[in-house]
Amino acid sequence: xxxxxxxxxxxxxxxxxxxxxxxxxxxxxxxxxxxxxxxxxxxxxxxxxxxxxxxxxxxxxxxxxxxxxxxxxxxxxxxxxxxxxxxxxxxxxxxxxxxxxxxxxxxxxxxxxxxxxxxxxxxxxxxxxxxxxxxxxxxxxxxxxxxxxxxxxxxxxxxxxxxxxxxxxxxxxxxxxxxxxxxxxxxxxxxxxxxxxxxxxxxxxxxxxxxxxxxxxxxxxxxxxxxxxxxxxxxxxxxxxxxxxxxxxxxxxxxxxxxxxxxxxxxxxxxxxxxxx
Amino acid sequence: xxxxxxxxxxxxxxxxxxxxxxxxxxxxxxxxxxxxxxxxxxxxxxxxxxxxxxxxxxxxxxxxxxxxxxxxxxxxxxxxxxxxxxxxxxxxxxxxxxxxxxxxxxxxxxxxxxxxxxxxxxxxxxxxxxxxxxxxxxxxxxxxxxxxxxxxxxxxxxxxxxxxxxxxxxxxxxxxxxxxxxxxxxxxxxxxxxxxxxxxxxxxxxxxxxxxxxxxxxxxxxxxxxxxxxxxxxxxxxxxxxxxxxxxxxxxxxxxxxxxxxxxxxxxx
Numbered sequence: 001x002x003x004x005x006x007x008x009x010x011x012x013x014x015x016x017x018x019x020x021x022x023x024x025x026x027x028x029x030x031x032x033x034x035x036x037x038x039x040x041x042x043x044x045x046x047x048x049x050x051x052x053x054x055x056x057x058x059x060x061x062x063x064x065x066x067x068x069x070x071x072x073x074x075x076x077x078x079x080x081x082x083x084x085x086x087x088x089x090x091x092x093x094x095x096x097x098x099x100x101x102x103x104x105x106x107x108x109x110x111x112x113x114x115x116x117x118x119x120x121x122x123x124x125x126x127x128x129x130x131x132x133x134x135x136x137x138x139x140x141x142x143x144x145x146x147x148x149x150x151x152x153x154x155x156x157x158x159x160x161x162x163x164x165x166x167x168x169x170x171x172x173x174x175x176x177x178x179x180x181x182x183x184x185x186x187x188x189x190x191x192x193x194x195x196x197x198x199x200x201x202x203x204x205x206x207x208x209x210x211x212x213x214x215x216x217x218x219x220x221x222x223x224x225x226x227x228x229x230x231x232x233x234x235x236x237x238x239x240x241x242x243x244x245x246x247x248x249x250x251x252x253x254x255x256x257x258x259x260x261x262x263x264x265x266x267x268x269x270x271x272x273x274x275x276x277x
Numbered sequence: 278x279x280x281x282x283x284x285x286x287x288x289x290x291x292x293x294x295x296x297x298x299x300x301x302x303x304x305x306x307x308x309x310x311x312x313x314x315x316x317x318x319x320x321x322x323x324x325x326x327x328x329x330x331x332x333x334x335x336x337x338x339x340x341x342x343x344x345x346x347x348x349x350x351x352x353x354x355x356x357x358x359x360x361x362x363x364x365x366x367x368x369x370x371x372x373x374x375x376x377x378x379x380x381x382x383x384x385x386x387x388x389x390x391x392x393x394x395x396x397x398x399x400x401x402x403x404x405x406x407x408x409x410x411x412x413x414x415x416x417x418x419x420x421x422x423x424x425x426x427x428x429x430x431x432x433x434x435x436x437x438x439x440x441x442x443x444x445x446x447x448x449x450x451x452x453x454x455x456x457x458x459x460x461x462x463x464x465x466x467x468x469x470x471x472x473x474x475x476x477x478x479x480x481x482x483x484x485x486x487x488x489x490x491x492x493x494x495x496x497x498x499x500x501x502x503x504x505x506x507x508x509x510x511x512x513x514x515x516x517x518x519x520x521x522x523x524x525x526x527x528x529x530x531x532x533x534x535x536x537x538x539x540x541x542x543x544x545x546x
Contacts, residue, residue: 044367172370173372176366176372178358180383181357181358181360181384186387190383191372194374237480
């Protein structure tokens with residue numbers, strides 16, 4: 001028997017599958033994060049119950065939880081959720097409906113872009129909250145001015161990203177399309193539009209953040225309902241627990257919606273041109 | 278002696294100049310190129326880097342416009358890209374948002390002559406032809422470099438071109454994959470029965486693949502020499518070690534070396 005073959009055989013019989021990675025190894029990052037958050041909440045709770053800090057200023061996890069439960073139980077939270085929800089859905093929805101088609105047109109038609117770009121650039125650079133007083137003069141202190149602020153917050157990031165997405169065409173793709181005899185319309189439909197999708201999606205995600213800011217800030221002025229109103233009024237009355245409930249709801253909404261868009265983005269990540277290496 | 282075959286491609290005094298904005302000078306890229314390619318032939322073009330090989334290929338495809346002379350395909354002058362010619366690109370340039378199958382149908386979709394079913398049917402045949410059976414529904418990023426280049430070739434073949442133009446199609450591949458793809462390309466072209474014009478900067482690749490090797494001069498590109506490759510039509514990689522092959526390689530290398538020295542790309546110590 002050949003010595004080399006002998007060794008190989010022994011190796012094969014002795015070969016065991018690599019030890020299965022433990023639950024901890026597989027989820028280390030998530031677990032570390034969870035532990036850290038739990039420890040923080042525990043410390044916060046202890047600090048209050050041991051009298052180290054005044055709950056009037058800091059509130060406490062248990063107090064926030066019971067306040068939230070109470071607000072849901074007596075239904076007082078729902079009018080705030082509803083108003084903010086309506087503002088978000090209409091404002092953000094309109095922003096998407098306007099920015100995506102307009103961005104595609106501006107990205108494709110150089111002259112249209114040249115005409116509108118000064119306005120878009122100027123407004124994109126302006127904090128849109130600065131327009132709130134103007135919106136209140138034009139649209140009153142009701143829902144309309146809030147929706148306008150949410151819309152203005154979300155529309156520009158989406159618009160600018162869509163324009164960039166349509167404009168920055170990979171020269172190689174143009175060459176392929178032209179070589180196969182593509183006309184301008186076909187170049188637009190088969191190259192410009194699909195290749196703009198990844199940037200468009202990150203625009204939608206950016207716009208989302210701005211829309212949430214818009215809700216909160218707009219509701220701090222001349223509002224009667226909404227999460228921003230809840231936060232600012234409760235803050236003025238030193239109802240820290242309620243302030244915290246409002247903040248947490250807004251934060252959760254942000255995490256949830258951003259996460260949703262991330263899932264969609266990830267589906268397109270594989271064909272993002274720069275991810276091909 | 279090979280029997281006379283119909284002329285597929287003819288360049289008559291093809292010249293091309295660019296205006297260079299910054300230096301305010303005309304830059305001559307192609308100078309008076311006369312070339313004939315016959316039906317079913319595989320002709321390779323080699324030349325020193327930056328000599329204008331790709332520009333010539335672009336001109337044949339119709340992506341670049343000549344400033345003098347003419348290029349005729351089947352006797353008709355080339356003015357823009359057409360369905361009788363298809364280009365295989367240097368980097369694969371596959372659309373990452375399309376599956377392999379739909380990358381292959383791309384040219385057909387633009388033409389809009391076939392139904393969806395017919396296009397898919399033809400594309401499936403080509404995916405098989407280039408050896409990618411079972412990968413039709415994959416996306417480009419799920420494929421290796423060699424596989425992507427196969428898709429690139431299938432995409433060009435899908436419009437059933439009379440003349441296949443290949444612009445250094447294996448430049449981005451590693452040396453081993455490259456050798457295998459050369460054999461594969463010969464098989465594919467034999468099966469597809471297409472005339473092909475091929476650009477490469479690898480001399481042994483040119484000799485291995487081509488019936489004739491055209492040597493371009495340094496810029497502005499002229500035809501320095503056309504070398505007949507007297508090797509059997511069905512070639513295996515072994516042929517690269519034959520004395521006649523090595524001799525051809527040395528001969529062509531000397532021609533290119535002369536040109537490279539002229540441009541100062543190589544200095545004779």
